[in-house]
Amino acid sequence: MPTPRLIIIGLDCMEPSLVFDRWREDLPNLQRLMAQGSYGRFESSIPAITVPAWSCMMTGRDPGELGIYGFRNRRDRGYHSMGISDGSAVKFPRLWDWLGDAGWQVAALGVPGTSPPYPVNGSLVSCFLTPSTEVPFTHPPELGDQIRNWMPDFMMDVPNFRSDDKARILDNLFKLCDQRFTLAEKLIAQDQPDFLMLVDMGVDRIHHAFWKPMDPRHPQYEPDSPFANAIHDYYVHVDQRIGELLRVCDDDTAVLVVSDHGAQPLMGGICINEWLIKNGYLTLNEFPPEPVPLNEVSVDWSQTKVWGAGGYYARIFLNVKGREPEGTVAMTDYEPLREELTAKLSQLTTPTGDPLNVKVFRPQEIYQKVRGRAPDLIVYFDDLAWRSVGSVGTGDLYTVENDTGPDDANHAPFGLMIFHDPRSPQHGQVLEGAQLYDIVPTLLHRYGLEAPKDLRGKILNL
Structure with missing residues (x-):
């Protein structure tokens, strides 16, 4: 068996037009995956928000079924009862739970909707909603000690990314990205999981902080800003980290790169x-x-x-x-x-x-x-x-x-997906009509596991 059999690289908010068109030539690893596999725009949930979109994607359930309608939800019928829904609100199994039940060793790193951490057949590192590494943030708990040894300053998110302290935010973003990818590489080497998924929140954060200097369509466009290339350079960096991560995987590891929604200038x-x-x-x-x-x-x-x-x-x-x-x-x-x-x-x-x-x-x-x-x-x-x-x-x-x-950017209703399985190359097939709900039924079908009949999505021809 290859290690891992399947890897999912989640890039929160990555915008399809930037990857497929504007900067395609500057992203050689994503370009190669597109040329060898299938790719396309990818319709998000309604609402197209990190919470609940990743939980919808990983359960095959919509926000109504989850009862999660956004980052904040009414806790009761009071007028001011909005509270943040953490992972304990998700009552359905996720992709890695089904795979784990089928005997796969799994690793889920930073996937939104996994705080607080819960037991899986392998390892889980909770998401950006975790206040700090001072509280339990891993399964098993001792993995947290190991991560703190590897990275004493392990970050759960970029602190205060909606601020004017742009140089500090940019520095934090690259650090957050590097920590996620390095952790994935270390766990692949150490545990040889059958399935690994990571989510980098940095793509979302950099859009919110640095879209104005990049995009002439923005009403407050900032030409000649020292940060004009910040988003481009971050995309290039993410692409490099993807290439490095895939080099520690086996040659026939299947790869899914996916974003939960896209981005656009905040008008x-x-x-x-x-x-x-x-x-x-x-x-x-x-x-x-x-x-x-x-x-x-x-x-x-x-x-x-x-x-x-x-x-x-x-x-x-x-x-x-x-x-x-x-x-x-x-x-x-x-x-x-x-x-x-x-x-x-x-x-x-x-x-x-x-x-x-x-x-x-x-x-x-x-x-x-x-x-x-x-x-x-x-x-x-x-x-x-x-x-x-x-x-x-x-x-x-x-x-x-x-x-x-x-805040420079808003979400957009379409993210992206790129899928390449070296065992069945698709040679640049462009996917039409793919939705976030299709991931779970498609992957369960691909690996011979039975999906519940009432899942929302369809099986994609990858």
């Missing part, structure tokens, strides 16, 4: 709660003199029908009688109000009056099941090129900045 923000106030759906007892989060102001819930939350997309919540503590919307009015909001939001324009291309999704229509406390509506502004800003007190519908710190 601005839509202040969703300001819009709801202006349109009479949300009532404040007093209007704040400066922008603050909604949970820091006094809301008159008895006069409020709808409120929203910010992030990559807008979450719209209806104040439903018998469901929320001070509900005002009768169940008979629930669907008409969703229709009214959908129609009105769809008419939003850019600040210059151009159509905004608003997509409004109902969880019951896009998910196989709806568990937990889903938003009543999920809204994409121009395929995520515009963020949703939840703060109130801006006095304006539009912002140019993110309200959570300096």
